[in-house]
Amino acid sequence: MYDEAVVRSFLRARVDGVADAGTNAAGCDVHAALGLQLAVLDRLVAAGDRLAGWKVGLTSGPRRDAMGTGFRPFGYVLESRTFSSGDVVERDRIRSCYLEPELCLVLGAPLRGDDIDPVAARSAVRAVAPAFELNEIRLSAGADSPTTIADGLGNWGIVVGSEAPAVSALTDTTVDLWHDDALVATRTPGTSMDDPFLSLSRLCALLHRYGRGLEAGQRVITGSFCNQSEPGPGTWRAVFSGIGDVTVRFA
Template sequence: MSDEALVEAFFQARRKGVAGRDLADPELIAAEHGLRKGLDLQLAVLDRFLASGERLGGWKVGHTSGSRRGMMGSDFRPFGYILDGRIMRSGDALPHDRIASCFIEPELCLVLGAPLWGEDVDPVAARGAVRAVVPAFELNEARLPPGAGHPAILADGLSNWGIVVGTEAPVRSNLTDITVELWRDGELVSTRTPGDSMDDPFLSLSRLCALLHRYGRGLEPGQRVITGSFCNETVQGPGSWRAVFSGIGEVAVRFS
């Protein structure tokens, strides 16, 4: 497929929630083009959304925690874009079948208060540009067929559908000692304190700046950046989910 056809196919997959047959080939993007090609295509898809009237709401930093940490390279933390129209507020509801094969992840969300650009942004400078920390859920959608290669996963925006955000909390120096409790329909599902198994969120923000810089892009005030999953669960039907972040706050979403 040509690059133009690939962009259109990934654009439609994101819009419709499922990839067409043209994206079923696990070697769709030739291995020799690698991860850079996947990110090239992802940004081209983002630009397609922006041209259609959508707005960019922020970014996700991927593969920062748990067994997926560094899975595409020891120091490689890929990005995915978040559409502004898919940023929900805590307590919102949506039909459970709105997102195909949905899985939910509690994550910290950093809200930019100042522009942050450049390849040499360090974690201290990154923290200085953050206005607030927010408890959040990432809602992911398994659009691609099983066995899709890493470049295709990158082109698809790392499976992001959108995010749910709670109330802003003040920025604190240590975000690696936070414990999250995940509840489903009033029942405790998981308790996690990632510690050293998760990248420091301000380091993730600095890495995001460096990677975006290669594409002539950066972060702007008001944009939201989610920095890594504490745990993940599959949404199998209607129900209410709540995550409590120690010292930060909580976020909730309901699937009807």
């Protein structure tokens, strides 16, 4: 069980978009912090929201092992903050927003257990889709790892495009990020990103520690190709080679 005041503090941060001074998980290790995050999720679901899927954190770039070798913490994605490509999002709904193009794996079958390898994980995937993760900076810059985990790794929501067949070598995908008519970035992660099916298998094993698993229809975002802090108004579009594109308009 977790201290009721701590759970409520993280719940308020998620709902209001900003954490107060008492919002911290400094007394937790990373695994206890994940449990605290799940306690907040359970409150949100009990209040009427639904779990839409998950994010796998620390899967790309130089910080992959920042919280421990091979440790990839998760965050939850809410149905109320899951958008379709082309939707409009009011900027004032997200405080200190930053946007990341990511691949989204769509589950076609349940996936549970701590012995799932990447091959088995892939067999449960129905499709891959282009996506944006919408992140929100709710914590102070000095927040420690357990607090960051308990806060859900900064996730606010996701935007998901049309599904495409899941193929191998997804880390060789190139993304072009556009803001209106301007090309902002082009990235091909290659070996700087974990294989998405490995990330899915790790997520499954980590959820198993808490008696949970993945369900058919859930979406899992598996790593940032790049990020754009404080995205301005207008239309943002990410084009993923061989997969498709996703757009979101901030108004």
